[in-house]
Amino acid sequence: MPEPILPIYEDDFVFAEDEPFALESGGSLQPVRLRYAVYGKLNEKSDNAILVCHALSGSARAGDWWPQLFGEDGVFDLSRDCIVCANIIGSCYGSTGPQTINPATSKPFGASFPLVTVRDWVRSQALLLDHLGIEKLRAVIGGSIGGMQAIQWAIDYPDRVERSIAVGAVPLTAMGLALNHLQRLAITNDANWRNGEYEAGLEPNGGLALARAMAMISYKSEKLFAERFARKPNRNGEDPLRSLNERYDIGGYLDHQGEIFTRRFDANSYLIITKAMDNFHHANGYQSEHEALRRIEARVLLVGISSDWLFPAEEVNAISERMREAGVDVEYAELQSSHGHDGFLAEPQALSLIVRRILSDADDAAQLASQPSR
Amino acid sequence: MPEPILPIYEDDFVFAEDEPFALESGGSLQPVRLRYAVYGKLNEKSDNAILVCHALSGSARAGDWWPQLFGEDGVFDLSRDCIVCANIIGSCYGSTGPQTINPATSKPFGASFPLVTVRDWVRSQALLLDHLGIEKLRAVIGGSIGGMQAIQWAIDYPDRVERSIAVGAVPLTAMGLALNHLQRLAITNDANWRNGEYEAGLEPNGGLALARAMAMISYKSEKLFAERFARKPNRNGEDPLRSLNERYDIGGYLDHQGEIFTRRFDANSYLIITKAMDNFHHANGYQSEHEALRRIEARVLLVGISSDWLFPAEEVNAISERMREAGVDVEYAELQSSHGHDGFLAEPQALSLIVRRILSDADDAAQLASQPSR
Numbered sequence: 001m002p003e004p005i006l007p008i009y010e011d012d013f014v015f016a017e018d019e020p021f022a023l024e025s026g027g028s029l030q031p032v033r034l035r036y037a038v039y040g041k042l043n044e045k046s047d048n049a050i051l052v053c054h055a056l057s058g059s060a061r062a063g064d065w066w067p068q069l070f071g072e073d074g075v076f077d078l079s080r081d082c083i084v085c086a087n088i089i090g091s092c093y094g095s096t097g098p099q100t101i102n103p104a105t106s107k108p109f110g111a112s113f114p115l116v117t118v119r120d121w122v123r124s125q126a127l128l129l130d131h132l133g134i135e136k137l138r139a140v141i142g143g144s145i146g147g148m149q150a151i152q153w154a155i156d157y158p159d160r161v162e163r164s165i166a167v168g169a170v171p172l173t174a175m176g177l178a179l180n181h182l183q184r185l186a187i188t189n190d191a192n193w194r195n196g197e198y199e200a201g202l203e204p205n206g207g208l209a210l211a212r213a214m215a216m217i218s219y220k221s222e223k224l225f226a227e228r229f230a231r232k233p234n235r236n237g238e239d240p241l242r243s244l245n246e247r248y249d250i251g252g253y254l255d256h257q258g259e260i261f262t263r264r265f266d267a268n269s270y271l272i273i274t275k276a277m278d279n280f281h282h283a284n285g286y287q288s289e290h291e292a293l294r295r296i297e298a299r300v301l302l303v304g305i306s307s308d309w310l311f312p313a314e315e316v317n318a319i320s321e322r323m324r325e326a327g328v329d330v331e332y333a334e335l336q337s338s339h340g341h342d343g344f345l346a347e348p349q350a351l352s353l354i355v356r357r358i359l360s361d362a363d364d365a366a367q368l369a370s371q372p373s374r
Numbered sequence: 375m376p377e378p379i380l381p382i383y384e385d386d387f388v389f390a391e392d393e394p395f396a397l398e399s400g401g402s403l404q405p406v407r408l409r410y411a412v413y414g415k416l417n418e419k420s421d422n423a424i425l426v427c428h429a430l431s432g433s434a435r436a437g438d439w440w441p442q443l444f445g446e447d448g449v450f451d452l453s454r455d456c457i458v459c460a461n462i463i464g465s466c467y468g469s470t471g472p473q474t475i476n477p478a479t480s481k482p483f484g485a486s487f488p489l490v491t492v493r494d495w496v497r498s499q500a501l502l503l504d505h506l507g508i509e510k511l512r513a514v515i516g517g518s519i520g521g522m523q524a525i526q527w528a529i530d531y532p533d534r535v536e537r538s539i540a541v542g543a544v545p546l547t548a549m550g551l552a553l554n555h556l557q558r559l560a561i562t563n564d565a566n567w568r569n570g571e572y573e574a575g576l577e578p579n580g581g582l583a584l585a586r587a588m589a590m591i592s593y594k595s596e597k598l599f600a601e602r603f604a605r606k607p608n609r610n611g612e613d614p615l616r617s618l619n620e621r622y623d624i625g626g627y628l629d630h631q632g633e634i635f636t637r638r639f640d641a642n643s644y645l646i647i648t649k650a651m652d653n654f655h656h657a658n659g660y661q662s663e664h665e666a667l668r669r670i671e672a673r674v675l676l677v678g679i680s681s682d683w684l685f686p687a688e689e690v691n692a693i694s695e696r697m698r699e700a701g702v703d704v705e706y707a708e709l710q711s712s713h714g715h716d717g718f719l720a721e722p723q724a725l726s727l728i729v730r731r732i733l734s735d736a737d738d739a740a741q742l743a744s745q746p747s748r
Binding site for chain 1: 398399400485489491545546547548549551552553555556558559560563564565580581584587588591596599600602603604605614615616617618621622623624625628629645646649652653655658683686
C-alpha cells in the first residue's frame with residue numbers, strides 16, 4: 001500500500017462577498033467558496049506553481065485521485081513544484097455548489113443553482129491564484145473536464161500560463177452530448193429527484209447510479225469490456241438465462257460502479273457539471289475559434305487517448321492542428337491504452353512518460369537541451 | 375407517398391392448448407398465440423415461402439417496417455415469393471406476451487412473464503410453418519434480433535432452410551450486454567414500473583423513453599450524429615447555455631424518439647425481448663459452437679454493417695469464418711453505411727443489392743449461373 005499523498009495544507013478561499021461573481025450564463029453567486037489544496041511549497045519568487053484541474057467527480061485533493069503523478073515515476077516533483085488544485089464551483093467537495101445554502105432563500109440551491117461554465121471555473125481559479133500571490137503558472141494540467149480548463153486557461157489568461165497540458169479534452173461531439181443528456185435524464189426521471197429539492201436520505205440514488213453506469217460505458221472501451229467481462233455471468237453466481245434479474249458480469253460491474261458513486265456524489269452537482277461539460281467550447285466568448293487560439297502564448301501539449309470514444313483522439317489531434325495554424329507552440333501526443341477515456345486516470349505511468357518532458361524543461365525557451373529532472 | 379405494402383392475410387395461430395409450450399428457461403406457456411402476416415401466395419408445392427424475422431420493436435407486418443424490400447428495387451417478388459412473418463412471443467403486437475392475461479392468475483403476466491429465447495421463437499415459428507403446410511423455407515431473413523433467428527433457424531432446423539440471411543446479428547459483446555442492462559435499469563428505476571404491475575395510464579413511460587433513447591445511441595453512429603446534429607442547439611429555439619432544461623439538438627432528437635416509442639411499445643415486452651437478445655448465443659444447447667455450426671445445411675449470407683458498434687461488422691465476419699471452418703456454404707458481405715446498426719432498416723436499397731443475388735438464385739445448387747430475377 002503506497003503512502004497517501006497529503007497536501008501541505010487545504011483551505012477555503014471565499015470571494016465575491018461584496019460584489020456578486022457574475023457567471024457566463026447570466027446568473028451570479030455571492031459569496032463563492034473555493035476549497036483548495038496545496039502540495040509542495042511555493043518558492044520565494046512564486047514561480048513554481050502548477051495548477052491541477054480535476055475532472056467531473058474529482059476534488060481539490062489531487063493527491064487522492066492522481067497519486068501516481070506525484071510518485072517517482074510521475075511528473076510532479078514536490079521539491080521543485082508547488083501543486084495547487086481547487087474544487088470546481090458546482091461540485092460537492094467543499095466549493096459552492098447545489099448543496100450550499102442559497103442566502104436568498106436560506107435553503108440549498110438544489111437544481112436552482114445557476115449554470116456555470118469552464119470559463120467561470122477558470123476565472124474563479126485566477127482569483128484564487130491572485131489570493132495566493134501566484135502571478136504566473138509554470139503549468140496548468142488536467143484530464144477530461146480538467147483538460148478543458150487547461151485549454152481555457154491558456155486562452156483566457158495567456159500571460160499567466162507557461163505550459164498547458166490537456167488530456168482527452170475537446171468540445172463534446174454530438175455523441176458525447178447525447179450521453180450526457182441521457183445521464184441527466186436518468187437523474188431527473190428518478191421520483192426522488194423532486195425538481196432537485198430532494199431530502200437527505202431520500203436522494204435520487206437510482207437515477208444517479210444509472211447516470212454513473214452510463215458514464216462508465218463512455219469512459220471505458222469495448223475492447224476493455226470484452227477482455228474483462230466478455231459474456232461471463234455475474235461473478236456472484238447469477239445465471240442470466242434463468243431470470244430477468246440475474247445479470248451478466250458487466251451488469252454486476254456497472255451496478256456496483258453506480259452504487260458506490262451514490263455514496264460520494266450529489267445528483268444536482270452531477271447535473272450542473274455535466275451541463276458545463278456540454279457547454280464547453282474553447283471559442284465561447286471569442287469571435288472565432290482562430291481568434292481564441294491565437295491568444296495562446298503557452299506551450300501546449302494535447303494528449304489524445306487511443307481508445308477514447310467520448311473524446312476521440314482524432315478530435316484532440318484536429319484541435320492541435322488548428323492551434324498550430326493559429327501560431328501556437330503545440331505538441332500532440334497519443335496515449336496508447338485500451339482503457340478508453342479513463343486512460344488519463346488508469347495509465348498514470350504511460351501518461352507521465354508523455355507529460356514529463358514538457359514539465360521538466362527549464363522555463364527558458366532558449367535552454368540548449370531538455371533533460372529529465374531526476 | 376408509396377402505396378402501403380399490405381399482407382394478403384393476417385391471422386392468429388394458437389397452439390399449446392392441451393400441452394404447455396416448454397421454454398428453454400424452464401418456464402412454459404399454455405396456450406401460445408402467434409400473430410402472423412402473409413404477403414404473396416403460397417404455391418401448390420408450398421416451396422416458395424420466405425420467413426422474415428423482425429427485430430426488437432417490429433411486428434408481423436414486415437411490409438410496414440421493411441417496405442422497400444418488397445419494392446421494385448427490393449428483394450421480395452410477390453409474384454414468386456410467399457412472405458411469412460410472425461410476431462415474436464413476448465412482444466406486444468398480437469402474440470402472447472407480458473400484456474396477455476395469465477390463465478393461472480387472471481391478471482396480465484407483467485414482469486412475471488417467463489424468459490423466452492431466440493430458440494423458443496424459432497421453435498414457435500416452426501410450429502406455425504407446420505400449421506401452414508410449409509415443410510421447407512426458400513429462405514429465412516432478418517436483421518438484428520431477426521438475424522439471430524435466421525442463424526438459429528439454420529442450426530436448429532437444417533433440413534427446413536435453404537438459405538439463411540442474417541444482417542447485423544451476433545451474440546452481444548460485453549458492450550452490448552452493458553447497453554441492454556442499463557436500458558432495463560432505466561425501466562425498472564421508473565416509480566411507475568411497480569415490479570411490472572403498472573396500470574393503464576400509469577405506465578413507466580419515462581423509463582421506457584430513456585431506454586429507447588439509450589438504444590438509439592447504440593443503433594446509430596457517432597459519424598451520423600456528428601453530421602446531423604453536431605453541437606447545434608435544439609431546433610425549437612432552446613439555448614443550452616441558458617438553463618439546465620434547454621437542450622442541444624441531439625437531446626431533442628433523443629427525447630422525441632423516446633416519447634414516440636412509449637406510444638407504441640410496452641415496457642415489460644422491452645424487458646423480456648432485450649433479455650432474449652442478451653441471452654442469444656447460437657451455440658446454446660449444443661456441445662460447442664463448432665457442433666452447432668456444422669449442423670447448417672443452408673446457404674448462409676451474413677451481412678455486417680460498417681458503422682455498427684452494437685453488432686460490430688468484424689464480429690459478424692468472424693462468425694462467417696467459423697461457419698466456413700465448420701463446412702458451411704457461407705458468404706460475408708459488408709453494408710457500407712454511416713447509420714450504424716440501423717443500417718439494416720435505413721439502407722434498404724444498398725441492403726437489397728447485397729441480398730438479391732442469394733434470393734434470386736434458383737434452388738438447384740447446380741444451376742450454371744446466378745442472375746437477377748428482374
